[in-house]
Amino acid sequence: MGGDDAECMKNPPAVDSASGADGARVVVGVDGSENALVAVEWAAAEAARRRLPLRIVSCYSVPFYGEPGMIGTYAIENQVEAIKNEHEGFVHTAIERAARVAVHLKVDSIVTLGSPTTVLPQAVECGGEVVVGAAGRSGRLADVIGSTATAVCHHTAEPVVVVRTTSSRKGSSLKKIVVGTDGSECAAEALRWAYEEARLAGASLVVLHCWQYPYGDPVSGEEDVRRRMQADASAQLADAVARVSERAEEDGVTLSTRLVEDLPGKAIIATAADADLVVVGSRGRGGFTSLLLGSVSRSVVQHAPCPVAVIRQPAT
Structure with missing residues (x-):
């Protein structure tokens, strides 16, 4: 240029x-x-x-x-x-x-x-x-x-922040940041970025992990299966947060976690009701599908009440 x-x-x-x-x-x-x-x-x-x-x-x-x-x-x-x-x-x-x-x-x-x-x-x-x-x-x-x-979200390797004028909380001051995690490397990159943003802004950071029971009808041993699924999700959340929790006190970051049984997009939007920034990961795709955001990212960017940072998975 x-x-x-x-x-x-x-x-x-x-x-x-x-x-x-x-x-x-x-x-x-x-x-x-x-x-x-x-x-x-x-x-x-x-x-x-x-x-x-x-x-x-x-x-x-x-x-x-x-x-x-x-x-x-x-x-x-x-x-x-x-x-x-x-x-x-x-x-x-x-x-x-x-x-x-x-x-x-x-x-x-x-x-x-x-x-x-x-x-x-x-x-x-x-x-x-x-x-x-x-x-x-x-x-x-x-x-x-x-x-x-x-x-821009799909053609930029670096983080992209989408600021919608219809967001109810679009101010530039950051007091609360919400980041979604699912155990993937993409989500880990989003958490790393969100943590650094919270450290620089002096904001609190909420790390959210969602899980879902996949069966609509009652099945034999349902409660036992539910407990195991919830325990697995809880372990994934703990593992993700362990990457940053040791530094949180020293860095002055107030760190909290949420484990929610719900659709990820819906849960992130609900948790962000009083947030100033939401951070989501995007794995990125090639070809025609690169023109579309993933379902969770798309839903969060469109409906979150605050700006949304989309973090791309690092190239391997």
Whole structure:
């Protein structure tokens, strides 16, 4: 993203130091919408928490025209310049909004021709994260989040935080974080990220594990089977939490666990009723299914009352 199609704005004063990896930053996309500005506020607070610079990205497209009998298409030069200038205005407004949250945050910006679903993943470095705004929907589309947010979640190796303007708790202050775990390596990565977020924010961390009795009709020895399943689930939860519990007191993290017999998505959403952030893991897929979030992640992102961080499973 360089050359004539990209332009960096002037930077506000920088913080003196950063604790992240070299090149790591928080990246947020803007498009002139209120959704995006809410995401900018969250991203600015997150960058300040992690002592990382903030990068604000705005992507634009240009209309191409064709005439009967002509081969190919063309764009009107002054129209292209007007579109680019409009997006530079979006970025300027976003920088002002970020400064209200963190005055001394180091900020740079990119205005570029391209799709946010490809530009945003490319703009973040290892150790950083992407923040996107999304509008919720109702009715038959209640389980569909914005196409940009969905695509960014699946094309970004780093954590992606989705901030929906319809969330009842979309503020940038973090006091309670909820993370789901299921014993997988993907969930372990989500727990590691959530723990670090809680440590940096001084927030409490609730680790949730769900289990389900698979039989709808009574069967012989049902209670015994239930007890064993619950015991297995409890052991998985204890094993997951053991990875971070030894450090919790020293790090000042108030750690608690919840073992719930219910569907994971439903239980996470219910537990997050008074949370400020939910963290879920995503294993990621290839091919056509990479366009879709997993059922649990999709449900949580769409219905959680707060921002949701989607953590990808590390490549093996």
